[in-house]
Amino acid sequence: MNNILYILLFLFISNLYFTQTATNLAYLNDGGVKLVDNIEYISLEDNANGLLLIININSKDYTFLVDTGASVSILNNQSFKNANIVERKEKIKIKDPLGNEEEKDLFYLDFKIGENQLSDFAFIKSDLSQLFKNNCSKLDGIIGANVLKKLNWKFVKKENKLFFSQKPFTYEGYNEPTSVKWAGSIPLVEMKVNDYKFLALIDTGHFGTFIFPNYIYINNFGFGTYYNSTKGRGNLVTTINGSQKVELKKARLESLSLGNIDFSEYEVILAPKVLPNIGNGIILQNGFIFNFLTDEIAFAKNEKSTKAEPLRKIKICKSEKNSREIEVCFFWDEPTNKMLKLHDQIISIDSINTADIDAEQYCKVISYVQEAKKPVKLVLKRGKKQFDYILN
Template sequence: MKILTLLLAIVFITPLGAYASILDSGEISKAHYSVSLPFKLVDNMMIVSLPIKGKNYHFMFDTGATNVLSNQAIKELGLKKRSYTIKLHDISGEERESKLYKGPDLHIGDVSFTNFDFAALDTLKDFPMSCFKLDGILGYNLLRHPAVAIDFQKNEITLSNAYQGNPVSEGYNPIGFSFYNDDAPQVAIFHQFGDLLLGIDTGKNNGITFNHPEMLSVLENLGYKPDNRYTIDALGMYGLKEYDVRDYTLSNMNIGRVVLNDTRVTVQVKEGISLAGVGFLSYFKTIIDFPSRVLWLKPISKEEDGLSLPRYGFNLDLTPDGKLLTSHVAKGMLAHQAGLKNGDQIIAINGSNKSIFSQNDYCNIYLDKSNHLYISRSKRLNLTVLRKGKQKDISIYYKK
C-alpha cells in the first residue's frame, strides 16, 4: 500500500556554478530601483504572487534555488524553449536534467525583470507538493542582482539595486557570505566544534540544520545530548525522503557579531550543505545584499510561534482510501508521552469528526490556519483515534 506522508520541510538546492548561460540571462529595466512586494508565510514558506498576462501566478521565494516554472504555467504562457538544459538537485542529492525556457516578463512596481531563464519542473502539481499551490520558484539567478531586504514583521520583500538606508546606523550586523559550489549564499557559523558553512535558504521552512552525520559524535564528545530523536519525511523537488534527525540546544554560537544562545539546531543524518531557513531568519530583519555579498541581520522581538514550540513528534500518513494514520511516533516526545501509537487512525481533530480525508483535507491540516482541521504546532492538540476497533481520546499539550 502506497502511503503519502507529512511534508515537514521543502528545500530546493540547485548548483549553478557550471551554468553561466542561466546566470547571465535576464535584464532589469532600471539601473536604480527599489520596489517592494508582499509575501505570505505558508508553513513558514515565503509565497509571493505576481501578475503575468492578466493572471496571478504564485511563486516560492527561494534564495537556494534557480528560477522554476511548472509545466502547466509554461504551457499557459507559451514560453520559448532554450537550446540548453540544466541539472537540478534536491535535498536528497537526486539529480535530474531539466529543460530551460525564456521566462515571462515579471513586473514588480515600476520595474520589469525580463528574459530570465526558468527551469521546467513537472512535480510542482504533484501531491503533496500541490498543497502549496505553486506555479514556480523565484530563485537565485534573478535574486543575484538586487539587494534583498526581508521584513518578517510586515511580510514584505524589497528589491533594490542597493539598500536604500544605512544598515550600520539602523542596527544591522554585517556578515560576509560566499558561494561554495554555488548552492546558496553561505556564511560561517562558529561554536566549540569549530566552524562550518551555513547556507541562507528561504526555501527551507525550519531553522538551522546541520547536514553532517559526523556532527553527532562531535557534539557527544563536547558533552551535548540530543533533546529529541525522530524521523522526518522531507519534501524535495522529486518527492519525499526519510531522514533520521536529532534536536540539540546549543549555546554560544555566533554568526559574525550575532551571538546565538540556547538555539535549537537539528542534525540530520545525511551529507549535504548545512542550512538556515525561514524559522531562523524570521527572528531578524534581513538584508541579503547579493552584489556586495554581505548578509545583514538585525534581531527583532518575536512572539512564540509554532516553530519555537517543541515538535509533537509524529507524522500523519494519508492512505489511498482516505484513512489518516499516525506514524513515526518518536519515543519520549510529546505525542508518545500522551499515549499516541504508530498506526492509530485519526477520526477527529480538535473536536471535528472526520473518518475519511481527502488530499485537500490533508493539505489543510498543515497549511490553512483558518481551517478547523489545522493542527500545526500549538500548545494543545486534541485527537480522537481508532485503535484495534476501539475509540480513544488523546490530548497532546505543551507545558513550560
C-alpha cells in the same frame, strides 16, 4: 587553529539544490532588472507558507515561492503546461536531495514584479506537486537565487512588506551584517560552534530552523555538546523525484552562533549528508536584509525577546493508504510521545471531525493546527483503540 568547513551543494530535504558547471553558471548569471523607483516594495498576505510573490508572465499573474536555496528558478509544469515559453537549447544537470541526477531544459523568461521588469532569466520546468502536497501550498513556481542575487532585499516583519532595490539597505535596527560567500548562485554564511567555523546555506525555501550534518560534527570534529539528543520516527524526506526515509535527530549545540547572534537555545535537526542549512523559521522570525549586491546579510534585532520555540512534536500528513484520512507521519521519540506509532489515524482535532475529509478540509485542518495559540487535542485511532493526545 580554527577549522573552516566549506561544503558546496551537498544535497538535502524538501527543497531543491542544483549542481552547476562553469557552462551552466554563464547561463544562470544571465538576466537584467529595471526598477520603476530606487526602492520598490510589495505587501505580503501571509508567510506561514514562506515568502510568496505574485509575478506576472505574459500578462497573467502567478504565485511563486522566494527560495534562496534553489540555484535556478522553477516553473511548475502543472501551471505551465500550455504556456507560450520560448525554449533555448541549453541544458542543466540537476540533482535532487537524494542524489538523483537528471538533465533539464533551460527556459528564458521575461516577467514583472509589480511594475518592475525582469528580463531574460533562466528557469527549468518541474512537477512541484510532491514537494507541497502536505502543506497545501499552491505554487506556480519558485524564484531562485539566480534571480534573487540580482537585487538587494529587505523583509520588514511588523509591516509584512518585502522591499527590493539595486542600492544597499542600511542596517539600522538590525544585527551586525555577515559576509556572504557564493556557491555558484546560492548564498552561504559562516556560522560557529564554539571556536569551529563552517558555512551554512541561507535557505528561505526550507520550512524549518536549522538542519546540520551529524557526521561532520560527530565524526570529523566532535565539536558541540548534545543536550537530550532525540531520534525521529518516520523521517520522510520529500523531493521532486519522490520520498525516502532518512535518520533524523534533534539536539541543542553549545555556543551555536551567526555573527553576534547566539542560537544555543535552538533545537537543530541533524541528518546524514546535508548542507548546513538556515531555514525560514530563523530568517523570517524578525526580518532580514539581503544585500546580495554587496555580499552581506543581516537579521533584524529581536525587539520582543522572542524565545526559541521547540520543534513540533509530531507531523500530520494525508494517509498513505486513504487520501480521505490523516495520520501521524512523523514524531520525536521522547516521553510525551511514547504512546504514538507511525500511521496512527487522527479522527478529530479539538471539535473538528477528521475521520473522513476531502482535500479542502485537510488544508483547513493544517491551517488550524499551525495557527493554534493553545494546546490542541487530537483523538487518535489504532485498530479498535482510541486515545487522546495533546499537541502543544
